[in-house]
Amino acid sequence: MKTRRRLLATAFTALALLGLLTATERDAPADTASDVPRYTRRNAFGVSCGNMESCTEFCKKACDVLPSGGAHCPRVPGGDGLIPGDSPLLKPLPRDLAYVRVDRGDKGTTEVIEGLKRLDAWLAASKERADKNYKVHVSNCWRDGIHDGKVECYFIMKGKNPQADLKLAMPGATPHSSGKACDIHLIDAQGRNAVPGNACTADAKTGSSIDFKTASRMLDEALTNDQVGAQRLNYEAWHYEWGGAVRNDDCRCKAPECQQKFWPPTCKPSTGCKPH
Numbered sequence: 001m002k003t004r005r006r007l008l009a010t011a012f013t014a015l016a017l018l019g020l021l022t023a024t025e026r027d028a029p030a031d032t033a034s035d036v037p038r039y040t041r042r043n044a045f046g047v048s049c050g051n052m053e054s055c056t057e058f059c060k061k062a063c064d065v066l067p068s069g070g071a072h073c074p075r076v077p078g079g080d081g082l083i084p085g086d087s088p089l090l091k092p093l094p095r096d097l098a099y100v101r102v103d104r105g106d107k108g109t110t111e112v113i114e115g116l117k118r119l120d121a122w123l124a125a126s127k128e129r130a131d132k133n134y135k136v137h138v139s140n141c142w143r144d145g146i147h148d149g150k151v152e153c154y155f156i157m158k159g160k161n162p163q164a165d166l167k168l169a170m171p172g173a174t175p176h177s178s179g180k181a182c183d184i185h186l187i188d189a190q191g192r193n194a195v196p197g198n199a200c201t202a203d204a205k206t207g208s209s210i211d212f213k214t215a216s217r218m219l220d221e222a223l224t225n226d227q228v229g230a231q232r233l234n235y236e237a238w239h240y241e242w243g244g245a246v247r248n249d250d251c252r253c254k255a256p257e258c259q260q261k262f263w264p265p266t267c268k269p270s271t272g273c274k275p276h
């Protein structure tokens with residue numbers, strides 16, 4: 001009798017396990033658990049791919065080719081480097097700061113929001129800011145890298161290089177998609193932008209009474225001091241971020257190094273560093 005009971009117990013256990021397995025399979029987003037794509041390449045911000053070859057591999061995991069020849073990319077991976085728009089990690093940027101202007105609807109991570117608050121406090125105490133009567137404008141912090149990745153993969157799957165052919169980025173995590181970066185501009189007393197996002201030469205025409213080099217220096221000093229704690233992309237005068245990249249290896253700089261070593265900003269990464 002004992003043996004029979006044990007046999008029955010074993011059968012029940014097997015059935016229960018089978019039920020559990022079936023339930024797990026049913027709950028998995030893809031056909032089976034082993035079909036869930038794994039993205040192994042990473043940069044300082046999260047999942048990445050670098051060139052057409054590795055990005056084609058990335059997009060094959062993320063996308064299905066449609067009979068029409070286009071692509072449907074439902075599996076661009078969300079996560080720390082590609083924060084989805086509805087993530088609780090994102091909150092509206094503060095609109096009650098004295099010297100930091102943000103656009104309505106812009107969102108950021110706590111890291112960025114706290115950084116902007118420290119920037120406002122630093123600006124409030126700065127004599128040069130008071131003398132020149134400037135403010136800063138935050139134009140762009142978090143960007144939807146999952147959506148962008150779907151668009152970029154759509155072209156990659158059709159054999160087009162998004163970067164070279166379409167002036168888009170390659171898919172994967174960026175400082176903006178991970179919520180660590182903001183594009184920040186210096187606005188003079190007349191409301192003119194003295195560090196615009198298209199200033200890529202020393203003599204860039206900004207229309208401001210403050211010359212580009214002085215304005216860029218002031219912005220670097222306001223953002224990259226130890227109190228505020230941001231670092232800058234060394235080839236873009238307006239791109240600042242909190243965390244993520246390694247300073248020199250990843251094309252980042254702080255004042256006064258940004259002006260001493262990387263002036264003028266050329267808008268193209270110099271050799272020997274990884275831009276992401």
Ligand SMILES: [Zn+2]
Pocket residue numbers: 176181182183238239240
């Ligand atoms: Zn940027």
